Amino acid sequence: MADSDGSKYKGDFRIFENVDELATGLVDYIAEISEMSVKERGFFSIALSGGSLISFMGKLCEAPYNKTVDWGKWHIFWVDERVVAKNHVDSNYKLAKEVLLSKVPILPSHVYSINDNVSAEEAASEYEFVLRQLVKTRTVNVSESNDCPKFDLILLGMGPDGHIASLFPWHASLDLKDDWVTYITDSPKPPPERITFTLPVINSASNVAVVVSGAAKAVAVKLVIDGYCEESTEVATACRLGRSSRLMDSWCGFWTMRLL
Numbered sequence: 001m002a003d004s005d006g007s008k009y010k011g012d013f014r015i016f017e018n019v020d021e022l023a024t025g026l027v028d029y030i031a032e033i034s035e036m037s038v039k040e041r042g043f044f045s046i047a048l049s050g051g052s053l054i055s056f057m058g059k060l061c062e063a064p065y066n067k068t069v070d071w072g073k074w075h076i077f078w079v080d081e082r083v084v085a086k087n088h089v090d091s092n093y094k095l096a097k098e099v100l101l102s103k104v105p106i107l108p109s110h111v112y113s114i115n116d117n118v119s120a121e122e123a124a125s126e127y128e129f130v131l132r133q134l135v136k137t138r139t140v141n142v143s144e145s146n147d148c149p150k151f152d153l154i155l156l157g158m159g160p161d162g163h164i165a166s167l168f169p170w171h172a173s174l175d176l177k178d179d180w181v182t183y184i185t186d187s188p189k190p191p192p193e194r195i196t197f198t199l200p201v202i203n204s205a206s207n208v209a210v211v212v213s214g215a216a217k218a219v220a221v222k223l224v225i226d227g228y229c230e231e232s233t234e235v236a237t238a239c240r241l242g243r244s245s246r247l248m249d250s251w252c253g254f255w256t257m258r259l260l
């Protein structure tokens with residue numbers, strides 16, 4: 001498997017019987033990468049999406065993870081965020097806070113949420129500025145092949161239309177090469193105003209997992225799997241899917257990519 005700039009990825013598909021087993025598989029995977037990153041770098045930088053993925057992460061608040069995970073070393077970011085107040089029902093931050101952040105000893109200063117008092121454009125540019133500072137101090141690692149941040153782990157969900165983060169099929173934001181964080185004001189899924197990491201940042205992470213469940217997403221997952229079989233393995237694949245007539249009934253699992 002090779003990315004467009006020649007980077008190599010190793011990945012696998014993990015399929016589960018039900019969402020409870022999916023949640024266990026996911027938190028085992030997260031705990032393993034957290035341990036490895038803390039051992040190697042002294043930090044664990046993780047970027048979260050919103051949506052159903054976050055509910056699965058609730059298992060991290062249970063034993064043994066609540067005691068074994070080195071929470072003090074976690075630095076938490078958002079791959080994408082809706083430009084709404086932090087206490088708004090659509091806020092990805094609010095969801096993560098309720099499910100995880102308020103229940104484990106993560107340091108508040110290690111939680112990098114967006115500025116919800118400014119426009120989408122300003123929020124994206126401020127978020128990129130914050131990221132640039134953290135890359136300078138290597139709290140977030142840097143990619144060897146470009147100057148992008150190299151998160152230890154990026155967790156993505158996927159919509160039925162194949163969107164990941166707030167990168168929607170055929171949207172111009174998919175083609176951005178130099179920005180790390182961008183904004184959109186025309187999201188096909190409400191709310192319309194969002195900020196999102198760009199594909200170069202997502203494709204530079206050490207590890208990426210795309211977590212998907214439900215019948216509504218089966219078509220999109222089938223296309224991703226076909227894409228993998230054809231050796232087209234960028235995360236971008238998921239965004240460029242569109243629709244297909246080849247159906248699977250449902251899907252419950254996640255697929256991983258590890259930068260070699």
Ligand SMILES: O=C1O[C@H](COP(=O)(O)O)[C@@H](O)[C@H](O)[C@H]1O
Nearest residue numbers: 049050051052053157158159165
């Ligand atoms: O709008 C969004 O949707 C996707 C998928 O959400 P899900 O609830 O269908 O799992 C999510 O990954 C993204 O972060 C979010 O902003």
